[in-house]
Amino acid sequence: MKKQKEDQGIFTEYFKAFYLQYAGDLVFFARQFVDAHAAEDIVHDIFLKIWDKRSTIIVEENIRNYLLSMVQHACYDYLKHQQVEDTFMNKAVQQIKLDELKYYESPKDYLWDKDKIEAVYASIEKLPSKRREIFKKAYLEEKKHTDIAEELDISVRTVETHVYKALKFLRDSLITFLFLSFF
Template identity: 40%
Template sequence: MKKENILSNRYHEIYLQYVPMLLRFAEKFVSSFFAEDIVHDTFLKIWDKQVFMLPENEVKNILFTSVRNSCIDHLRRMSLEHEIIDKRALQLKLDELNFFNQAEDLFMKKDLMEYIMSKVCELPEKRQEIFRLSYIEGMKAVEIAEKLNLSVRTVENQLYRTLLHLRKTLSSSFIYLFIFF
């Protein structure tokens, strides 16, 4: 029992003697909140390893070295966390910009499609149907010819005339955008 009291008293003396100095030292590098944690963790380590039983100058060196190393570890961890957070924030911004561009493209394409379809509605009914089957449903001239009971040449001719009409009524850039959707 007596030995445990001696150890406990020695530990308590070292704790009271060095905590204020170690806190000031750690606070030069990290916030006071983290400095307290670092210093208290250091004292837990020296209790487990019975370092406080060494000569005082060695105890002092071990305490300051341990606090210094813990501050370095903390700063490295914080730096890594900030780097990860910065990368995530940057990626979120890039994703948001990409989404905005895609949404803008979608709205532009939708407006363009509506405008083109309004011009297609000006065509005769049979040409409208051939155009929709070809460019909206993606059917080939042969399939359209079979479906509408027309010759392939007639379907191709009607599509050609429709594109000529659209080229005249729309700017050429619109028609190319529409064809390559």
């Protein structure tokens, strides 16, 4: 048991020296193909693999070439994976654009939606000034009725009445617009 711990300690020391001797060169080599963070990750992963296989490791004279080959293959795998991810992302973006285009069956639909929005804003502008102010605060600024009442120094009930009457007016004026837009 003591011999095994000694062997483990010796290997750990050799491994540290081995890592310090080769890691910098390997990262430098990997940076020719991938960004700095990926290069460091690739080299660290390679040394982790070596550490995990320490019981079966055989040190060869051409270890530097072997390590460079491992880095080269790891960079290749990384770049292929990035290519797959990029392709997936491009396809996802294209699909979103296609779905958006399908949402508007024709440019006429988009313009019709724009006309509806403009009609809503035009109807809001036709409201009496106090009612318009309260309605905008409630629906466009998304303020609570109690906050509006406090800000304007009026009762909450007055705010609710103005909002109710504004909605009734908008409903009535927009029904006419929608009816006319179908013909």
